[in-house]
Amino acid sequence: MSAADPSLSIANPHPHKTDAIQKAGLALAGLGLLTLFLAWGNVPLPKTLSLAFALGGIIFGTTLYSWRLYMKQPEGVKNNGVMFKSLTSRGVLGWVAGVVLTAFYVLIYWYPEYLGYKPGGANEGFVALFDPLSRFFKGKPASQWFLYGTLYTVSILALGIKFLFKYRHNAYQIKRTLVVIAAQLFLAYLIPEILAGLNYNDATNPQGEYLGYYDTDIKNTWPLDYDFFYDWHLDAMQQKAYQPVGMLYLVIGIAMFLVFTPVFTYFFGKRWYCSWVCGCGGLAETAGDPFRHLSSKKLSAWKLERWLIHGVMIFVFVMTAATLYGYFWNTGEVFGLNIYNNFQKPYGFLIGATFSGVIGVGFYPMLGSRVWCRFGCPMAGYMGIIQRFKSxxxxxxxxxxxxxxxxxxxxxxxxxxxxxxxxxxxxxxxxxxxxxxxxxxxxxxxxxxxxxxxxxxxxxxxxxxxxxxxxxxxx
Ligand code: SF4
Ligand code: SF4
CATH class of the missing domain: 3.30.70.20 (Alpha-Beta Plaits)
Incomplete structure (x- = not known):
């Protein structure tokens, strides 16, 4: 630190006071968030302008704040005060953030109507704000998943830029973060949305939602993408109208699991996916960065981790085997068990929604940023075995x-x-x-x-x- 720098101590955990430029950045991001909440409350706002202002405000406000915060300090590790701040040390702000995130995930998965999603009718509130952008991409009103995907991408972009300023002294972190941002922005968001617009179809999944199988994260491979082998998805990829791209997706999806994943993991370890490409990892490495120290280092946590992650992996293998059996033998049962009620539904509820979403992200401020990746992700479990024994x-x-x-x-x-x-x-x-x-x-x-x-x-x-x-x- 230079002589001008105030010193960091327990008595003074925040030596770098927030200056006017940082405050302006925070205000801009705050106004962006406020716009989202006003839209949620059905305050009449011009949608396109409000959406542009909200997302632009969050991205530019965060960038301005973090640029000023980190660039006025010398290069180097910047975790000052992380053990003292309420948000990052399980204080009141941490709990508030955890509850808000958890509640948001519960609404997204199970109560989208409270976000304003009206399938078959005119959206309202929060979801309706995203209608203009959804129509721009694919000529359809937004769903709660479009809203979620957009906010997810904005979070990785805005907080990824913050991460780049913070770790600007480290070439590995800069390259990795640029790739993570690009993977989310292009492979998970822009390309699937644009393809969905070019290949509009009326196929729907059993929940009656627009299927748009192009409208999925291209890099989200099985077993992380646990419904890849579900009947409706296999049927959609084989539909005549989608050829040859549908079959290409099917072949690439299978090859990703059987060939690319083991080969890449052998050469580079699981980092090629978990820290460079995956959306869950992307959010953890950017939005989750201030919470990474909250992970438990106890031996008991390590033991729990091994039981849980391999348990989930076995669950997804059994569920998918039952699904494929039902698909090829044209039956809804295996050993007298209904495949949907006994395999797909519990997996979707317990693992697909509760573990990966609600706990995986909602509990960042309590348990750290990689709860899902460490304890639950079957893709990480699969690659972990290869990494441990043959890499x-x-x-x-x-x-x-x-x-x-x-x-x-x-x-x-x-x-x-x-x-x-x-x-x-x-x-x-x-x-x-x-x-x-x-x-x-x-x-x-x-x-x-x-x-x-x-x-x-x-x-x-x-x-x-x-x-x-x-x-x-x-x-
Ligand atoms: S304890 Fe870890 S961070 Fe500290 S010097 Fe040793 S290797 Fe480096
Ligand atoms: S997961 Fe832990 S051990 Fe592995 S690279 Fe990251 S900090 Fe290091």
């Missing part, structure tokens, strides 16, 4: 340089006790590591390096069987 990826540690500060463990969003390995100079080969590289970015001694290399000697001997809780165990 070139590892984090190497230069143990002699480690000063045991614990920054790496603190900011590992996957709850890995990185310091335990660093102190011993052992390679880190863990199924759950998403290769975000933050442990390396926050290390003051350059101890940690994310590498892809030969398989031999990747695992240290003796095998690592204790990771978390180890410091207290060995003292």
């Amino acid at each position: 070139r990826f590892r984090i190497t540690t230069n143990g002699g340089q480690c000063i045991s500060c614990g920054n790496c463990s603190t900011y590992c969003e996957q709850g890995i006790d990185v310091r335990w390995y660093a102190q011993r100079g052992q390679n880190i080969v863990r199924a759950s590591c998403v290769g975000c590289g933050i442990c390396s970015a926050v290390c003051p001694r350059g101890v940690l390096k994310l590498e892809n290399g030969p398989d031999e000697k990747r695992m240290d001997a003796p095998a690592i069987i204790v990771g978390n809780d180890s410091v207290s165990l060995n003292q």
Whole structure:
């Protein structure tokens, strides 16, 4: 810090006071949010103008604020005050944010009518505000999912730019974040929406919603995209009117799971997907960045993680096997069990909605940003097995340089006790590591390096069987 910088201490956790430019940025973003709430309350506003103002205000306001916040400080790790701020230390603001996010997910999944979604009629409130943009892309009024996809993309864009300012000293973080933003903006949002507009059709899913199978996140592969093999989806991709693109989607979807995923994971570890491409990871790495230290580092959490993530993985495999059996044998039952009621419905409710959405994002301020990726995602579970046993990826540690500060463990969003390995100079080969590289970015001694290399000697001997809780165990 320069002499002009006020010093950071427990007594003074916010040494950098918010200046006029930052306040202007916050005000702009706040006005954008206020516009969304006014629209939700059915205050009569010109829709197109209000939507442009709301989304533009959020993006430009956040950018202005974060540009000023980080660029007036020297380059380097910027987690000042994160343990003291109410929002990021499970204080009142953290709880408020958690409750608001959770409530929003509950409305999106189960009560979209309270957001103003009126299938078959004229939308109102929040959803109606997004009608002009939806009509622009595909000539149809918005659904709650269009609203959600737009806000999701705006969040990754606005908070991704904030992340870029914060980690501007780190080339890996800059490249990774630019790719994550581009993947969400183009592959998950713009391209599917534009294709949906070009290929408008009347196919609907069992809930009566416009199907538009192009209107799906292109990179969202099975088993993360758990309904890929559902009857209505398989039928849609084979419809005559959609050929040859429909079959192409089907073939690419299957190849993603069987070929591309294992091959890429072998060469690069699961980071190629979890931290560079995936939408869940994209939100966690941008919007979730201020909460990454909240992940539990306890050994018990690691044990729970292994049970849960592999349990969900088995669940999705069994559910999909039952679904395919029903599809090819043209029956709604397997071993006397109704496939929809006993497999698809519980998976969709428990895992697809509650775990990945409501808990996965709603609990960011309580449990950290990767609850879903760490404990639930079957795609992460599948890639984790490959990463652990057959991959070139590892984090190497230069143990002699480690000063045991614990920054790496603190900011590992996957709850890995990185310091335990660093102190011993052992390679880190863990199924759950998403290769975000933050442990390396926050290390003051350059101890940690994310590498892809030969398989031999990747695992240290003796095998690592204790990771978390180890410091207290060995003292
Ligand atoms: S060990 Fe490092 S790279 Fe892996 S998830 Fe944790 S912080 Fe990210
Ligand atoms: S951040 Fe670096 S120096 Fe600190 S404990 Fe981790 S590896 Fe060691």
